[in-house]
Amino acid sequence: MRLSVVDLGTVEPGSDEKQALAESVRFAQHAERLGYHRIWFAEHHANAMGASHHPELLIAAAGAQTSRIRVGSGAVLMNHYSPFKVAEMFKQLEAMFPGRVDLGMGRATAGPVIDLALQRDREHPAQADHAQQVAETVAWLYDAFPGDHPFATVKLMASVPEIPQTWLLGSSPNGSNLAAGLGIGYCFAGFINPQGAAPALRHYRKQFRTQGFGLSEPRAILAVNVTVGETAAEAARLAGSPKAYYARLYRGDVQTLVPTADEAARELTDSERDEPTAIVGDRWPRFVAGDPAQVRATLEQMAAESGADEIMIQNMLPDPATRRRSHELLAAAFDL
Template identity: 40%
Template sequence: MPLALSILDQSTVASGRTPPEAIRETLALAKLADQWGYRRYWLAEHHNSASHAGTAPEILIAAIAATTQRIRIGSAGVMLPHYSALKVAEQFKVLEAIAPGRIDLGVGRAPGSDGRTAFALNPNANEAADRFPQQVQELLGWLGDGLPANHPFARVSAQPEGPTRPEVWVLGSSDFGAQLAAYFGLPYCFAHFITDGRGSEEAMALYRDGFRPSKHLAAPQGAVAVFALTASTEAEAWRLFRSRELWRLSRDKGVFPPLPSVEEAEAYPYTEAERAQVERMRARALVGAPEQVVAKLAAVAAAHGAQEVAVLTPCHDPAARQASFRLLAEANAALPAAA
């Protein structure tokens, strides 16, 4: 049967184009995703990066909510230690008022940046990261669960109050987030694209096994966020993947450049060690013709016991990225329904 597919967008900056262009490419793709039947459109948060322009997912969510009709829109995620839980609750309650029943609030603990930038965002960043579980509890309180009577901010309310609330997710790439989501009875998404799947199945198992039902969620609701890329032919998909290969080599060295073009990747003088690393990437990459990629995504979902897959597709050519998501949606919709 068809998969539950969503999109994760980092507003990737491509070489030869500007960060504002990356933001506009995000807005254009979200409108198309709404038409193609994707369940959610999630925006990432990064700072001080030449690779990613998405520094303020809450603003992008508002823009997308105003130009779409059906799709859920959310953050993947807001890096909560940078901020006041009250302010995040207020922001997302405003978003919920703009698009009732369509807002997701995904939160994470990672800085989404380097240490200096994290300090610039919040001089108490290290202490705040240690308070992440308490921040999540406060966030849930201000979104409608209420704070304990003895909490110092128990009489502080987050406006605007309304009949619906954002759907809160915990995002992570380690056991910590999985256990936290299980404790609070929240949906959980593992960032498979960050770790290349290392530890992902174990984290999802911890989430399922430790899940405590809450008033918002009776049973575990897991998702996995993956890199995937397709095109009209398998050969073309692998050609487009060359941009990602070269970018990942840089990332693994601690350098985050704009996404190179296919031509730049083809002209790059790879060392033997780098070629070996690329071959390892290709062996596990979710790349190919549309039917091949859908089958690979289904296998990933099954291996993780996930109900949903969020797809990340950085691609130098925005038209090729749009085509990848359109072809993926079409191939997925063509799967037979369950008997």
Template identity: 40%
Template sequence: MSPTPTLRLSVLDQSPVRPGATARQALQETTQLAQLTDRLGYTRFWVSEHHNTTTLAGPTPEVLLAHLGAHTSRIRLGSGGVMLPHYSALKVAENFKMLEALHPGRIDLGIGRAPGADRLTAYALNPSNQFKEEDFIEQLVDLQAYLRDDRTPETIHERVLAIPQIDTQPELWLLSSSGQSGDFAARLGMGFTFAQFINPNGGPAAVRAYRQQFRPSPELAAPAASVALFVLCADTEEKANALAKAMLMQLLRFEQGVRGPYPTAAEAAAYQFGPLELTRLRYHQARVVSGTPAQVHAQLTELAAAYEVEELLLTSITADFADRLRSYELLAEAFELTPTSQTVAETVEMD
């Protein structure tokens, strides 16, 4: 297998609560995974924001990132992403300036516009949110100003500072599953990540449009783009197929409004897709890359070439945590990532 030295691998972790496990265990597993991928040579470790669900345990990326920073040494840490319409731009800026002060040069602020929950929960988080495009753009402009310590006369930024005052700032990324936020990222000079794990259609065109429209900013002189997708890698094709089938079952269930626990290996093996589900499989299969190390290496290399990106963010969910760890280990070997022996903390133990 030929090496791909220019392709960087990163992680987008959702802190999934496995069947029979607890939310506390899910967060411990996220910490263990961050430590493993830190040692294996992955570039970034991002954590997501979700609300009003029992299957994912991460509603507050900024809190979890502070913990992960204390248990890792090298890997960049970020949000994938903070759902900005729920919050004030000032508070988000201060949260991530604090993280940057604690872990300088390692913090990414990934921003999303989607609710990360149902509309009722979004209302409970911010009753004044109208989901208007102009409101979101205004928040992004304010967020940049707070992070830059702008003193623009006759604006709020002339008198209000985001603290702590530090000499570095987190990287800014916009996340999108439709491409619209790619337009915002290009206009404001931010990085852009397309979420293929949510929407498998139109990604390369969205990234291409972002590059064409990009305007340099003080923080980013040239466009920076990446792609996030579900990836499941196993030692054998049979095992990889089983992991992929469980993932597809969960995606179909979610589409059907079923919010139960992730399928176990036994459930996945016994399950037969119905006629209506078979019509949706092609769509969902495009959200998932699976196979042996050689097969996944080929698929990811081809996908990166289609997007013309040099970085992929990989999301893996499995019923057995060991399978999740093994998937990232195999990918690190397949892409010949450079491991590190640095450690800063003892591995978090499971309950």
């Protein structure tokens, strides 16, 4: 089973976004050495927790400093952008790093103020049609507009035959229908909606229809928040960081950093601390944690139940060295 990673540009307490961005590039090199298949960069606007605001910039930086690992977006938030702009940008990235670029497309709100700021027309902001935007982006990349369509006269970088892989990212059943209907890859955010992951990925496989957009069969990724420790006790302590971060968000602290494990231990309630980090019955956890063997067993069960071809690892540990060590232990557990 393939393993990949998504990087948020996590800002360590006491550090800053400049250092976090430099660490993101170093981490891409580290992930490549460990044998991970791809690294995706997130898009989070005006968010203190992570410095990855525009994934295209980190894709270019990481691509230039690596040679094998695939580089991509997890995800470009299509509700903010022109499909032409997105398609052309990723076609150019593919020209720079042939055979290594992934265009992951999603949607999300950054809040009413930032959503408005990202619009060109502030008086009449666009009402985004997600399905149309994704379909149009794919049509630009594959030169798939009908002959009578006005866009059919324009070719994107006609001298570059390579096309980035296209993925739809989501956390609800709607995404599985759209990805399956377009015949493109699908990645489900299991750390957002763990109980919806297996049904959505199975539905995607069942409904998949090839449309000539690079795939003859379904291609599915399950994204999971994972913390691996040398021991189960150490992993449980470290997993307090993402648990406490989301607890802060739920309390309304939307500009918080990810707390250290020591900070998290002081903040978490007993119920938050004891939230399961492995599958219990038929309930999947929001946060997977444990020693290497425990985490491997959990991820293999998730892959088997969902039909995922690949697991995408999200890790929010704020200390870069601890975060790298977690990925090292996981790579060794899977013999990457």
